[in-house]
Amino acid sequence: MTDELPPPEGEPTGPGPSGRTWGKAFGADLLARLYETSLEPGYAAATERRRREGPQRPALRRLGKAGTAAMALLFGVLVAVTYRHALAAEPESHRTHDQLVGEVKSQRAQTDRLQRRADRLRQQVSDQRDRALSLGGSDEVARLHALEASDGLVKVRGPGMTVTLSDAPTPKDPVTGKENAENLGRVLDVDIQDVVNELWRDGAEAVAVDGQRLGATSTIRTAGEAILVDFRPVTSPYTITVIGSEQMRDRFTASATAARYEGFVQRYQMGFRMQRSSQLTLAAAADQQLRYAHPVPSGGSASPSASGHGGGR
Amino acid sequence: MIALIALAVGVFVGFVLEPTVPTGLQAYLPIAVVAALDAVTGGVRAWLRKEFNDKQFVISFVSNVLVAALIVYLGDKLGVGAQLSTGVVVVLGMRIFANVAAIRQTLFKA
Numbered sequence: 001m002t003d004e005l006p007p008p009e010g011e012p013t014g015p016g017p018s019g020r021t022w023g024k025a026f027g028a029d030l031l032a033r034l035y036e037t038s039l040e041p042g043y044a045a046a047t048e049r050r051r052r053e054g055p056q057r058p059a060l061r062r063l064g065k066a067g068t069a070a071m072a073l074l075f076g077v078l079v080a081v082t083y084r085h086a087l088a089a090e091p092e093s094h095r096t097h098d099q100l101v102g103e104v105k106s107q108r109a110q111t112d113r114l115q116r117r118a119d120r121l122r123q124q125v126s127d128q129r130d131r132a133l134s135l136g137g138s139d140e141v142a143r144l145h146a147l148e149a150s151d152g153l154v155k156v157r158g159p160g161m162t163v164t165l166s167d168a169p170t171p172k173d174p175v176t177g178k179e180n181a182e183n184l185g186r187v188l189d190v191d192i193q194d195v196v197n198e199l200w201r202d203g204a205e206a207v208a209v210d211g212q213r214l215g216a217t218s219t220i221r222t223a224g225e226a227i228l229v230d231f232r233p234v235t236s237p238y239t240i241t242v243i244g245s246e247q248m249r250d251r252f253t254a255s256a257t258a259a260r261y262e263g264f265v266q267r268y269q270m271g272f273r274m275q276r277s278s279q280l281t282l283a284a285a286a287d288q289q290l291r292y293a294h295p296v297p298s299g300g301s302a303s304p305s306a307s308g309h310g311g312g313r
Numbered sequence: 314m315i316a317l318i319a320l321a322v323g324v325f326v327g328f329v330l331e332p333t334v335p336t337g338l339q340a341y342l343p344i345a346v347v348a349a350l351d352a353v354t355g356g357v358r359a360w361l362r363k364e365f366n367d368k369q370f371v372i373s374f375v376s377n378v379l380v381a382a383l384i385v386y387l388g389d390k391l392g393v394g395a396q397l398s399t400g401v402v403v404v405l406g407m408r409i410f411a412n413v414a415a416i417r418q419t420l421f422k423a
Binding site for chain 1: 315316317318319320321322323324325326327328331332334339342343345346349350352353355356358359362363364365366367368369370371372373374375
C-alpha cells in the first residue's frame, strides 16, 4: 500500500516538539484529543530515530519480526480461548432449554407431516372402498358414511355453534405491579370437559376443541401448565366448535353449565362466548387405535356382553 | 503477512488444542483480549502510516495486557473489581475506537 499521507504535521504526537502536552485542557476536548493525536507516540518516535540513525541491523530486525509474530500468535490464542470460555460460561440450563425447544418444534412438525399423510391415505382408502361398494350396487355406502360421521372418522359439515373459553388476564398486584401467580380465572381442563360434556348431553353430533375433533376415546387433560387434547397441546383462547340442531344450541344456552360460566365471567373475568353459525366444518378425528376391542364376526350379537368391562368415556 | 499467518495459527491452536487456563487467570481473559486488541489496532494504525516498529509493538502488547490484568487484579483485591474492569474496558474501548477511526481515515479517506 502506498502511503499518501503527508508527514504528521497536523497531528501532534503527544508531548513532542509541537509543544502541546497532555494534561492541558484535559476536560471537554479529551475526546477530540483522543481522536486527533496518535495514541502510541512511540511508533512515530521510533520512525524518527530510524530516519536519523539509518536502518537496523538484520539480526535485530529478524528478532523484531519474530516478536511481532509471537504476539500475533498469542493474540489469536487469547481470542480463541476467551471465546471458548465465554461459550462454556453460558448457563447449561439455557443451552438445554434451547435444545429441547428445537427438539419439540421438529417433532411437532414431523407429527403434523405424518398426520397429513395419514389423512391423505385414509381419504384414498375410503375413496377406494366407496368405489368398490358402489360397484356392488347397494346402499351400504350411505350407511357407512353416516356411521363414520357419527364416529368422528370423516370431515363433517353442518349448522352449529362456537363456544370460546379464554383465560382471564393475569391479575396484577396493585402495589408492586407484579403479576399475581394465582389466577382464579384461568381455564382448566375440567372447564373444557364440563362444556364438552354439556354439549354432548344437549345433543351435539360432532365436537372439536381448537380444531381437534373429539372421538370416542378422546381425552382432555392437563399436563403441567398446558392442556392437552388427545396429547396435542391447545392454548387459550380455547375454541370449541360443535355441530348440532337448533334445539341443542338452545339447550346449551339455557343449561346450568352455561349459566355457571357466565358467572365466572362476572366473578373472575374469564372469557366465555357463544356464537351460532349456520355452517361449520369439522376435521376428522385422529385414528383411534383399538388395542383390546375386536369387531365381532358377522352373525354375532351386537349387544355388549355381560362380562365385558364397561367401555365408555 | 507473517503476523496474519501467526494470528490464524493462534486461533487454530486455541480452538483445536484447547489449552487449559488456570482457574485463577480465567477472570482476566476478557480484559486481556480487550487490552491486546488496543495494542493490535494501534499497531495496524502505525503500519498503515509506514511507522510500524516491531519492538514498539511487542512492548505495547505485553505491557497493555499485563497492566490491564494488574489493574483488575488490584481492583479484585480492593473489592472494586467489577467497577475497575468497567473503567478499564471503557478506556481501552475509547482507544480502540480512536485507532479504528484513524485506520478508517487512512484506508477510505473519510
